[in-house]
């Protein structure tokens with residue numbers, strides 16, 4: 001039997017292990033025929049057979065080839081990408097996920113705290129200014145994911161509710177903005193600020209929505225409706241990590257559970273928002289957990305139909321507590337990354353788009369993954385904090401010319417997309433230089449990186 005433990009480290013005694021009654025050959029035949037796969041089928045494909053130790057290179061190629069063909073049948077050869085900006089509002093967070101080095105514990109942001117930290121908080125006005133600048137470069141979308149700052153509230157009504165607790169910090173992780181150097185404002189103020197100028201705002205993960213309703217009896221749907229009215233247009237399905245309780249207990253015990261993540265996503269879609277879905281893999285979990293996670297996503301999509309894309313996020317281990325505490329010794333191998341993308345394509349028969357992330361994989365591997373079942377190539381992002389702070393070093397920006405060159409090199413058509421994939425524009429490789437055309441101020445002028453995006457020093461922390 002195969003034991004994933006690709007990441008080495010601690011010997012965790014999980015209930016769910018990759019062990020099935022199915023055979024690899026049967027599972028592959030079903031995948032090739034386009035039959036809906038069971039979890040056992042998925043585990044056979046993900047492990048290249050539980051009858052053998054390790055990954056079998058020939059069987060792996062068979063799985064990748066089946067996924068590549070399925071991708072061509074489902075969405076054709078186009079490789080899509082979006083002109084977008086990442087604008088994360090704050091790194092202050094007390095949730096304590098053990099895979100995350102993006103966050104800084106919130107007490108460090110308090111006005112009376114002595115000593116430096118590397119984090120930041122932006123006011124709504126500062127967020128608006130960053131988005132305004134990026135709109136001029138032609139972006140279509142603003143992606144914003146943040147730490148759960150204790151001063152964050154949905155709106156002023158929420159602030160009053162949280163203020164009325166006897167000990168708000170202990171009971172509901174709330175401390176008034178006056179305690180901090182920088183006030184992040186209310187979530188609705190940040191939404192209004194970042195949806196400026198017709199930008200498509202992609203923000204408020206289920207974990208952030210949980211924070212935006214903490215201490216109340218409001219439903220996720222009601223909270224997402226309020227955020228939508230303030231400018232939110234779609235939701236990033238992060239905070240998913242691995243949607244199996246025994247894994248969450250190890251890597252993110254402070255986070256919402258599997259069922260609540262699903263409830264949050266359903267609330268977003270009930271409010272009329274599209275969402276992406278993610279998996280963060282390559283740490284303590286095994287192949288059974290990865291496929292169980294895919295089943296949660298497929299069931300959710302059967303019920304809602306609102307998931308626009310699935311994003312495999314390979315764990316970046318270097319600067320994280322999981323690595324520092326010896327729970328993992330490395331991230332996923334190349335073969336595991338390939339199989340994750342391929343089995344996602346084969347298992348998720350109801351999700352059109354599977355994303356290959358150059359931030360997580362680098363250019364060479366992310367291009368290879370476009371031949372293993374992926375069809376989307378993420379976005380220009382212009383700024384990156386999560387992977388960089390975890391020790392990743394694939395940069396913070398890809399220009400349209402970079403995209404056209406890379407995608408053409410693998411013989412596929414490069415296509416600019418909107419966040420919901422409904423607007424598409426094919427780029428002619430022979431007609432450069434290339435720039436975005438779909439954003440509210442886009443006119444085809446090439447986007448350029450700010451100096452710090454080219455490996456220079458980042459801007460100083462503002463908090």
Ligand SMILES: C[S@@+](CC[C@H](N)C(=O)[O-])C[C@H]1O[C@@H](n2cnc3c(N)ncnc32)[C@H](O)[C@@H]1O
Pocket residue numbers: 099100101102145146147148205206207208238239240241278279280313314315316317320386387390
């Ligand atoms: C940093 S959080 C920010 C948004 C919000 N606090 C949340 O948890 O949804 C966004 C996502 O980044 C991903 N992430 C964080 N650290 C990572 C790492 N070391 N490697 C890969 N992905 C990581 C996780 O999937 C996480 O859900």
Ligand SMILES: Nc1c(NC[C@H](O)[C@H](O)[C@H](O)CO)[nH]c(=O)[nH]c1=O
Pocket residue numbers: 082084086141143202276309311313355356357358359360378379380381384418419
């Ligand atoms: N995979 C990563 C993403 N993906 C999100 C996209 O950039 C985009 O927001 C989405 O496809 C909706 O259009 N973003 C990152 O910053 N880092 C990644 O690794």
Ligand SMILES: N[C@@H](Cc1ccc(O)cc1)C(=O)O
Pocket residue numbers: 143145235236237238276277278311313386387
């Ligand atoms: N925030 C995620 C990436 C992400 C963003 C938005 C999404 O819709 C999906 C994934 C990361 O960097 O790890």
Ligand code: SF4
Pocket residue numbers: 093094095096097100101102103146147148207
């Ligand atoms: S993943 Fe999100 S919730 Fe968890 S510590 Fe990082 S920023 Fe906070």
